[in-house]
Amino acid sequence: MSADGGNVLAGARVATRLPARDLDRARRFYAEMLGLEPVDERPGGLLYRCGGAEFVLFRSTGTSPGTFTQMAFEGVEDLPAVVAELRRRGVVFEEVDAPGLRTVDGIAEVEGNCPSKGARGELGAWFRDSEGNLPAVGQPVF
Template identity: 45%
Template sequence: MLSDLEIYAVVPASDLGRAREFYQDKLGLEPIEERREGLIYQGAGGTKFLLYETQFAGTAQNTAMNWATKDLDAEMSELRGRGVVFEDYDFPGFKTENGVLADDDGRAAWFKDSEGNILALSEGM
């Protein structure tokens, strides 16, 4: 049933115009479609996400969306060059170094968008 349906992420923005600029200028993404409810972006393999306006943006304290990459260092370098700042975390069993968590499953890094949403990149996970 649900396993046969397309999945897409939904990401909130308190200011859709500001968020659109962040996703364009910092992440290099352009929407493929503008709808009444927000902006549709498309990634590899037909994956998509909706960026929509709501007063509740940035309130979740968890990862909202992740991009899988084969070269985390290159992606981070490109994004840092565009002004993206990666988060550092230090929790029991979970510590990043220079923005990167490395464990037996792979490597990952987190950053926040203009709306306070936590986004991630992962390699080998």
């Protein structure tokens, strides 16, 4: 906390960092499958910008567990159309059948998961990238 009692991180931007064992393979996946190109790169990482936010793919010797959502592309307008287009490019979407979360053709209705965004819920879809990370794509439901 700062001297005035406020949160010292409140003004900071938040950015996602995703590990990549093979940065060249990851770059190809994000370019060919998602249509994204890095806006900056260094020998150990690639910086991407989408919708005013940033994420980095960084060279890592570790592996991603891919057991939870690590990043989300949120606010798409037509999730079924986005899923169809990404599938056409070769993206494979996860099928989930767990208590409280079930996908149908790769898309789940997630109720009450976006309370701070004014939505009653969200449509969500998950896929694994070339490095085992688990990004999501979401559409708010009002």
